[in-house]
Amino acid sequence: MKYIFVTGGVVSSLGKGLTAASLGTLLEARRLRVVLQKFDPYLNVDPGTMNPFQHGEVYVLNDGAETDLDLGHYERFTNCVLTRHNNLTSGQVYETVILKERRGDYLGKTVQVIPHVTDVIKNRIRELSDESKYDVVITEIGGTTGDIEGLPFLEAIRQFILEVGPQNVVNMHVTLVPYIKAAHELKTKPTQQSVAKLREIGLQPQVLICRTEKPLDRDVRRKLSMFCSVSEKAVVEELDVEHTIYEVPLTLHAEGLDKLVCDLLHLETPEPDLADWRKFVERVVSPKKRVKIAVVGKYMDVRDAYKSIYESLTHAAGSEDCGIDLKLIDAESLEHDIDAQLKDVAGVLVPGGFGVRGIEGKINAARYAREHKIPYLGLCLGMQVATIEFARNVCGIKDANSTEFQKNTPEAVISLLEEQRGVRNKGASMRLGTWPTQIVKGTLAEKIYGDTEVTERHRHRYEFNMKYRDRMNEKGFVISGTSPDGALAELIELRDHPYFVGCQYHPEFQSKPNKPHPLFKGFIQACLARQAGRATHARGDQESPRRVPDRELVPQR
Ligand code: GLN
Numbered sequence: 190m191k192y193i194f195v196t197g198g199v200v201s202s203l204g205k206g207l208t209a210a211s212l213g214t215l216l217e218a219r220r221l222r223v224v225l226q227k228f229d230p231y232l233n234v235d236p237g238t239m240n241p242f243q244h245g246e247v248y249v250l251n252d253g254a255e256t257d258l259d260l261g262h263y264e265r266f267t268n269c270v271l272t273r274h275n276n277l278t279s280g281q282v283y284e285t286v287i288l289k290e291r292r293g294d295y296l297g298k299t300v301q302v303i304p305h306v307t308d309v310i311k312n313r314i315r316e317l318s319d320e321s322k323y324d325v326v327i328t329e330i331g332g333t334t335g336d337i338e339g340l341p342f343l344e345a346i347r348q349f350i351l352e353v354g355p356q357n358v359v360n361m362h363v364t365l366v367p368y369i370k371a372a373h374e375l376k377t378k379p380t381q382q383s384v385a386k387l388r389e390i391g392l393q394p395q396v397l398i399c400r401t402e403k404p405l406d407r408d409v410r411r412k413l414s415m416f417c418s419v420s421e422k423a424v425v426e427e428l429d430v431e432h433t434i435y436e437v438p439l440t441l442h443a444e445g446l447d448k449l450v451c452d453l454l455h456l457e458t459p460e461p462d463l464a465d466w467r468k469f470v471e472r473v474v475s476p477k478k479r480v481k482i483a484v485v486g487k488y489m490d491v492r493d494a495y496k497s498i499y500e501s502l503t504h505a506a507g508s509e510d511c512g513i514d515l516k517l518i519d520a521e522s523l524e525h526d527i528d529a530q531l532k533d534v535a536g537v538l539v540p541g542g543f544g545v546r547g548i549e550g551k552i553n554a555a556r557y558a559r560e561h562k563i564p565y566l567g568l569c570l571g572m573q574v575a576t577i578e579f580a581r582n583v584c585g586i587k588d589a590n591s592t593e594f595q596k597n598t599p600e601a602v603i604s605l606l607e608e609q610r611g612v613r614n615k616g617a618s619m620r621l622g623t624w625p626t627q628i629v630k631g632t633l634a635e636k637i638y639g640d641t642e643v644t645e646r647h648r649h650r651y652e653f654n655m656k657y658r659d660r661m662n663e664k665g666f667v668i669s670g671t672s673p674d675g676a677l678a679e680l681i682e683l684r685d686h687p688y689f690v691g692c693q694y695h696p697e698f699q700s701k702p703n704k705p706h707p708l709f710k711g712f713i714q715a716c717l718a719r720q721a722g723r724a725t726h727a728r729g730d731q732e733s734p735r736r737v738p739d740r741e742l743v744p745q746r
Contacts, residue, residue, distance in 0.1 A: 190318045191357050191454040194346050195329040196394070198364035198383030203400045204437075205363045206259030208427065209329040210266035211438040212361075215447035217267050218438075218461030221324045224317050225263040226275040227256070228310070229331040230338035234280035238615050245493025249646045249698055250275075253622025259329060261497050265701050266438070274316055279338055282309045302341050310345035311352075324456070334362075334386045347391040359453045362387065362394035363427075366401040366409065375403055377412045384417040395453055396423045396446070404428065423449055432474045433503065435702055439463065439470060469507055469702045476512035480716045483534040485554040487547045489517040495540050498568070501700035502538075505709035509717060520547030523554050531557050536564040536716035539571030541648070541695060545594040552578045559583075564688040564715035566708060569649055572681055572691025573603045576653055576666075579683070583664045586657070593651050602657050606677075609650045620647050624672065626679040626694070632669035633682050633690065637711040643670075645679070645694035652693065653678035688715030 193212065197205045206227070213223045229236075236244050237255030248261040254273035263269055286309060290300050317326045330346070332339045350358045364380040384394060397419050399405055405413075405426045414421040425444045430436040441447070442463065451458050482502065488494035499515070506513045518530055520539075531537065537558040539551050555575040558565035567575045573591055580589035580602045591603035612618045628634050628641045635641060655678065658668060670680030670692070683689035690708060700706035 190320055190323070190353070191325045191359075191456060192314070192349070192353065193325060193327045193359045193361060193450065193454075194392075195327065195361050195363060196334055196343070196387065196392070197330070197332065198334045198362055198387075199379040200365050201333050203363050203365055204427075204434075205329055205331075206257075206262045207266075207434055207437055208361075208363050208398055208441070209259070209327050210262035211441050212446065212450065213263060213267040213269070213327055214438040214466065215442055215461055215463075216325055216450070216458075218463050218466070219447060219451065219458035221456065221458060222322065223267055223325050223327060224269050224275070224323045225260075225267065225271070225327045225329065226277070226313070226317060227259050227263075227329045227331060228313075228342050229257055229276065229278040230336060230342060231278060231331075232280045232283070232338075233278060234284060234616060235276070235278060237617055237619075241488045241494035242491055245491065246496045247648070248497065249621060249648045249695060251623040251646065253617075253647075255617060255621065255648070257331065258493060258496050259331075261500070261698070264698075265500060274313065277310065277313045279341070282306055282341070285309050303344060306341045307345040307348060310342055311349050314345075314349055325454070334383050340390065343387070343390045343392055350392075356455060359396060359450055360387075360392055360394045361396040361398060361450075363398040363400065366399045366405065366413075368401065368403045375401060375405065375409050377409060377416065380413060381416045384419075394419060396425060396449065398425050398427050398441075398446075400427050400429075402429055423453075425449070433470065435466070435470050435473060435503075438466060465703055472507045472510050473503060473512070476506070477510045478717070479512040479514055480506065480535045480713065480720055481514040481516060481533060482536045482538060482716060483516045483518050483531060483554070484538045484540065485518045485520050485523060485551055486540045487520055487542055489519050497695075497697035497700070498538065498540050501697040501706055501709045502713070504700045504702050504705040505713040507702065508705045508710060509713050511713060511717060518554075520550035520554070523550030527553050527557050531561075531563070534563065535720040536566070536712060538566045538712070539568065539574060541569035541571065543570070543593075548574060548594055552581075555579075556582055559683060559686060559689060562687055562719075564712055564719060565686075565690065566688075566712040567691035568697065569693060569695055572693055573651060573653075575689070575691045576602050576661075576681065579661060579664070579666050580657060583666070584657075584661055586660075591651055602654050602661075603651050604654045606650055606652050612650075619650050622646060624679075624694070626670040627673050627675075628670045628680065629668070632667060633688070633711075634669035634680050637690075637707045639707070645692070645696060646698045647694045649693060653681070687719065688712060 195209045216223045235255045236247050245258045247255045248258045250271050252272045256276040286305050330342050366375050368375050410424045413424045425446050502513050551574040555578040577589050580586040586600050588600040589602045590598040592601045623644045625644050665684035667682050668678045669682045679693045681691045696706045696708045
C-alpha cells in the first residue's frame with residue numbers, strides 16, 4: 190500500500206483539493222486504484238450545519254455523509270465512490286475519544302492528544318488501506334501548515350510514516366510562490382518558512398507544488414530545491430489555469446508530477462492514457478456554441494456555494510460542445526425587475542437552499558420560466574418553489590406555501606417530512622443520502638433518464654404534500670418520479686412546457702466530466718433548442734443520454 194499526504198502552505202484557497210484530485214486522475218490514468226480522503230482540522234463534526242458563506246457547499250455522499258466540497262472534486266476527478274470514512278474532522282476525532290473515555294475504554298490512563306487523538310487519526314488512514322481495493326491512498330489535510338488545529342494531524346502522519354516506512358510515502362506540499370510586482374520577482378521565502386514549519390514537526394516534503402501566477406524560472410526552482418531539501422525535479426509548477434479546473438491534471442502531467450510520484454513510491458506503471466480527458470477539456474476550452482443560463486440563488490458572490498451545480502453545467506455543456514455564460518442572480522433582486530433580468534436567458538436553474546430569504550424571488554423565477562416556456566431546472570428547494578408557484582398561480586391556491594417559510598400556512602403544498610417531526614438536533618438529521626426513485630412511464634423524465642429506476646442523493650426535511658397531487662395534476666403538474674412506495678414525490682415536470690423539471694434530490698452530486706447527469710444534459714439540450722428557436726428538445730425523439738455505470742470507467746487491470 191502506498192500513501193500520499195497533501196498539506197498546504199502559506200495561505201488557504203490554493204486549490205489543494207483540486208491538486209489532490211488531479212493527482213488522483215493521473216494515477217488512475219496510469220491504471221492505479223486510488224482512493225482519496227480529507228482531514229479537516231475544524232471542530233464541527235461535519236460541515237452540515239455550516240453556512241455556505243463560511244464553508245461553501247456541503248457535498249453529500251451516497252451514505253448520507255455531509256462532507257467538505259473537496260470530496261466533490263475527488264468524486265468528479267476519479268472513479269472513487271466515497272463514504273463517511275473519507276472525511277474526518279477534529280470534531281469527529283474528539284467525539285470518538287471522549288465517547289471512549291466515558292465508556293471507560295481508557296480506564297486508568299490519562300487521555301492525551303498523543304497517543305489517543307493521533308491513534309484515531311491513524312486508524313482512519315488504516316481503514317482505507319485495503320489492498321484488495323486500492324493501490325494508493327491520497328490524504329489531504331485541510332487548513333494551512335502552522336495552524337494550531339492541524340498539529341495533531343501532522344503528528345499522526347509523522348508517526349504513520351514511521352510505521353509504514355518512508356519508501357511507501359510521498360509528502361506533497363502545496364504552496365504559494367507569490368509574484369511581487371515592484372521587484373519583478375517571484376518570492377520563495379514564504380515557502381521556505383512553511384516547509385521549515387513542517388520540518389519542525391518532523392515532516393519533510395518530497396514534492397513541492399508551487400501555485401504561481403508566473404512560470405518558475407530555473408533560479409527559483411534551484412532556490413526552492415536547496416532551501417526546502419526537495420530535489421529540483423520535484424519542484425512542480427502549478428500555474429493558475431486559464432480556462433477550466435479540468436486543465437489541472439494536464440498541466441501537472443506536463444510538469445511530470447505523475448511520473449515523479451510513481452518513481453518516489455517505486456510503482457511501475459504504464460504511461461497515462463489521458464485522451465478522453467483531453468477531449469473533454471478541448472470542448473470546454475473552445476466550444477462551438479454558447480448558451481446563457483441564469484442561476485437564481487442566495488450566495489451568488491461565493492463561487493463555492495453552488496460548486497457542484499456549476500461543475501454539472503460544465504459537464505453537460507461540454508457534452509454538447511457548448512460553453513456556458515452564467516448569469517448569477519441574487520434571488521432577492523427578483524422580487525422586482527424580473528423581465529429585465531431574465532428576458533435574455535435560455536434557461537433558469539434554481540438550486541437548493543434553506544430558509545425564507547429570497548424565496549419570493551425564486552418563485553418569481555419559476556413563474557417567469559413557466560410562462561415564457563424557458564427551460565427550468567429546480568433542484569430540491571428549486572423544485573419546492575416551482576410547486577408553490579404552480580399551486581398559487583395556476584391552481585388558484587393563493588396561500589400555497591411551505592411550512593418551512595410559513596409555519597401555519599393553511600395550504601401547505603410543501604410540508605415537513607413525517608420522519609422529521611420528532612427531530613430536535615440540527616446536525617446530520619435531514620433525509621440524507623441515496624434513495625431510489627421510481628420514474629413514471631411515459632414522462633419526460635423517463636425519456637431524459639432512459640430508465641425507470643434511478644438512485645439519487647438527498648438532503649432535505651420538507652416534501653411535496655400528496656394531498657394536492659390530483660388537483661395540481663389536472664392543471665398539468667406531473668409527479669414524474671416517486672419513492673418506490675409512492676409516498677414521496679421525487680421528481681416533477683409540467684405537461685405543457687418544453688422542459689420544466691424539478692427534483693427533490695441533488696443530481697449535481699453525481700455528474701462527472703464525460704459522464705454528465707441526464708437532468709443537466711437534458712436541460713442544456715433544451716436551452717440550446719430554445720436558443721435555436723426550436724420548440725422541440727428532449728420531448729422529441731432524440732436519443733436519451735445514457736448513464737455510464739461507474740464500473741465501465743474503472744481502469745481494467
Ligand atoms: N429547505 C428545503 C428542505 O429542507 C430544501 C433543502 C435543499 O434544497 N437542500 O426540504
